[in-house]
Amino acid sequence: xxxxxxxxGRVWKFGxxxxxxxxxxxxxxxxxxxxxxxxxxxxxxxxxxxxxxQPGDIIVAGDNFGCGSSREQAPVALKDAGTGVVIAKSFARxxxxxxxxxxxxxxxADVVDKIKNGQQVxxxxxxxEITIIETGEKLQGQLLSANVLETLEAGGLIAKVRKQLxxx
Numbered sequence: 758x759x760x761x762x763x764x765x766g767r768v769w770k771f772g773x774x775x776x777x778x779x780x781x782x783x784x785x786x787x788x789x790x791x792x793x794x795x796x797x798x799x800x801x802x803x804x805x806x807x808x809x810x811q812p813g814d815i816i817v818a819g820d821n822f823g824c825g826s827s828r829e830q831a832p833v834a835l836k837d838a839g840t841g842v843v844i845a846k847s848f849a850r851x852x853x854x855x856x857x858x859x860x861x862x863x864x865x866a867d868v869v870d871k872i873k874n875g876q877q878v879x880x881x882x883x884x885x886e887i888t889i890i891e892t893g894e895k896l897q898g899q900l901l902s903a904n905v906l907e908t909l910e911a912g913g914l915i916a917k918v919r920k921q922l923x924x925x
Contacts, residue, residue: 760909760910760911760912762881762882762883762906762910763879763880763881763882764813764815764841764842764862764879764880764882765813765841765877765878765879765880765890766811766812766813766814766815766841766877766878767811767814767815767875767876767877768814768815768816768817768872768873768874768875768876768877768878769803769806769810769814769815769816769817769874770817770818770869770872770873770874771801771802771803771816771817771818771819771822772802772818772819772869773818773819773820773821773846774819774820774821774824775801775818775821775822775823775824776823776824776825776826777823777824777825777826777827777828777831777852778800778825778826778828779798779800779801780797780798780800780801780823780828780831780832780834780835781793781796781797781799781800781828781830781831781834782796782799782800785799785830785834786828786830790830790833791837793830793833793834793837794807794834794837794838794839795807795838796834797810797834797835797837797838797840798835798838806838807834807838810838810839810840811839812839812841813839813841814839814840814841815840815841815842815843815844815878815880816835816840816842816843816844816845817844817845817868817869817872818843818844818845818846818869819845819846819869820845820846820847821845821847821848821849822843822845822847822848822849822852822863823845823848823849823851823852823853823855823856824849824852825849827851827852827855829855831852831855832852832855832856832859832861833859835856835861836856836859836860836861840861841862841880842861842862842863842864842880842882843856843861843862843863843864844863844864844865844866844868844880844887844898845863845864845865845866845869846865846866846867846869847865848863848865857905857908857909857913857914858908858913858914858915859913859914860908860909860911860912860913860916862880862882862901862909864880864882864885864887864898864899864901865898865899866885866887866896866897866898866899868887868896868898871889871894871896872887872889872896876889876890876891877889877890877891878890880898882901882906882909883901883906884900885897885898885899885900885901886898
């Protein structure tokens with residue numbers, strides 16, 4: 758599947774300090790990897806997120822998204838549930854790195870107070886521009902590095918390394 762640097766979807770808003778226990782509760786850790794998506798954000802203020810999210814939908818949050826444990830399965834659950842990109846004012850470092858490594862785009866932008874829950878937005882990952890579809894308003898996120906863009910374009914770190922080694 759070809760990489761698309763533009764993600765368009767409906768916004769799901771969350772607050773600050775959304776930790777990995779909210780993103781993927783401990784009880785879900787026993788589920789097979791292909792079922793983790795069924796538990797995405799089950800411990801959050803929107804516990805039925807996994808049943809309602811549509812492919813390409815966008816999570817918008819405040820500070821410190823993905824804090825808590827280094828639960829690698831948390832970004833996997835979000836990506837497999839259909840999340841197209843996570844935008845937050847800041848991310849826990851390990852969550853951000855885990856997300857990029859599995860090919861889930863994460864964008865730093867202080868926009869949680871500028872976008873309404875349920876709005877349609879489009880995110881250009883190359884320019885870090887966030888466009889609110891209904892109003893045409895454009896918001897700016899922090900540009901992703903060339904290395905991060907290359908990793909996302911490849912579909913994650915393993916795919917990137919395989920490509921560099923000419924194994925795929």
